[in-house]
Amino acid sequence: MIKNHHPGEMAELKVRSGQNVREQELGRVEQDLGEYSEKGRVSFENIGKSYKTVRGQIPIISGITADLEAGTFTSILGPSGCGKSTLLNLVAGLDHPTEGVLRVHGRPSRGIPDSVGFVFQEPALYPWRTALENVVMPLEGRIPKAELRDRGLQQLDRVGLLACRDRRPHELSGGMKQRVMLARVFLTRPAVLLLDEPFGALDALTREAMQASLLDLWICDRPTVIFVTHAVDEAVYLSQRVIVLSHNPARVATDTVIDEDYPRNQTFRFCQRFSDWCKNLHSYLAPSFERENVG
Numbered sequence: 001m002i003k004n005h006h007p008g009e010m011a012e013l014k015v016r017s018g019q020n021v022r023e024q025e026l027g028r029v030e031q032d033l034g035e036y037s038e039k040g041r042v043s044f045e046n047i048g049k050s051y052k053t054v055r056g057q058i059p060i061i062s063g064i065t066a067d068l069e070a071g072t073f074t075s076i077l078g079p080s081g082c083g084k085s086t087l088l089n090l091v092a093g094l095d096h097p098t099e100g101v102l103r104v105h106g107r108p109s110r111g112i113p114d115s116v117g118f119v120f121q122e123p124a125l126y127p128w129r130t131a132l133e134n135v136v137m138p139l140e141g142r143i144p145k146a147e148l149r150d151r152g153l154q155q156l157d158r159v160g161l162l163a164c165r166d167r168r169p170h171e172l173s174g175g176m177k178q179r180v181m182l183a184r185v186f187l188t189r190p191a192v193l194l195l196d197e198p199f200g201a202l203d204a205l206t207r208e209a210m211q212a213s214l215l216d217l218w219i220c221d222r223p224t225v226i227f228v229t230h231a232v233d234e235a236v237y238l239s240q241r242v243i244v245l246s247h248n249p250a251r252v253a254t255d256t257v258i259d260e261d262y263p264r265n266q267t268f269r270f271c272q273r274f275s276d277w278c279k280n281l282h283s284y285l286a287p288s289f290e291r292e293n294v295g
């Protein structure tokens with residue numbers, strides 16, 4: 001049976017595969033904790049966001065409360081225009097809530113927080129730079145050149161693009177460009193990783209390959225991922241937890257732990273439980289459609 005768990009149950013969610021890799025890598029992450037006691041934790045406390053328009057103050061997001069523990073993978077699922085990007089922008093410090101308290105790394109967020117990476121739907125690569133030169137950009141001038149190159153090559157290798165290091169963006173497919181974007185964002189090992197429909201423009205098979213790559217990267221580095229999508233199957237496949245947003249304004253329609261073996265393997269896509277999860281979440285996305293067709 002599919003249950004919609006209370007978010008507190010996240011603490012009990014076990015990563016059942018890849019345990020050894022994860023533990024080795026976690027040791028490395030813990031050395032970087034620095035000044036933050038709750039690095040990677042993101043909490044929304046009654047968050048609201050409204051915009052002033054000619055029609056007055058329009059609420060986009062209302063009363064969102066969720067606590068995302070460090071190192072977890074959560075998807076935000078919602079219809080187009082409901083406020084998903086707005087929510088990510090708040091976490092990234094690109095915009096500010098009009099109500100509530102947003103904490104990043106356990107601290108009330110002011111300005112742009114440290115150690116937060118962002119990947120958008122459209123790859124933002126400089127056309128005159130090679131893949132490697134695009135990947136190393138965030139650390140350019142901050143670490144010695146030889147180390148920068150080594151780290152860039154290492155990241156390209158992780159996304160399977162080592163052989164393409166000297167190609168420019170016009171010589172790369174859409175999927176390859178997004179791989180370069182992933183390599184670039186993982187270069188700095190962000191504690192929080194925001195992805196805004198990153199695979200939305202890709203064909204179905206490329207998307208599946210990208211999803212597998214993203215999970216591989218996540219297993220090793222364990223950032224707190226907030227993955228925005230409007231695709232139910234993508235959310236179910238990728239996430240430990242899915243928060244479905246309603247529309248006008250965006251509220252939490254359901255906050256569901258996908259209590260299945262994690263990270264997934266490809267066979268999960270084809271089992272009945274996968275379809276059941278998709279159907280369950282879809283009913284929150286389009287309640288009127290479900291009522292008409294089921295009732």
Ligand SMILES: Nc1ncnc2c1ncn2[C@@H]1O[C@H](COP(=O)(O)OP(=O)(O)O)[C@@H](O)[C@H]1O
Pocket residue numbers: 051052053060078079080081082083084085086087
């Ligand atoms: N600066 C703004 N001023 C007024 N309305 C905005 C502004 N930014 C976004 N919106 C509105 O907020 C809503 C949510 O937008 P967005 O977060 O981009 O949705 P999604 O990412 O879910 O498709 C949309 O109706 C959009 O028009």
Ligand SMILES: [Mg+2]
Pocket residue numbers: 084085086196
């Ligand atoms: Mg959006």
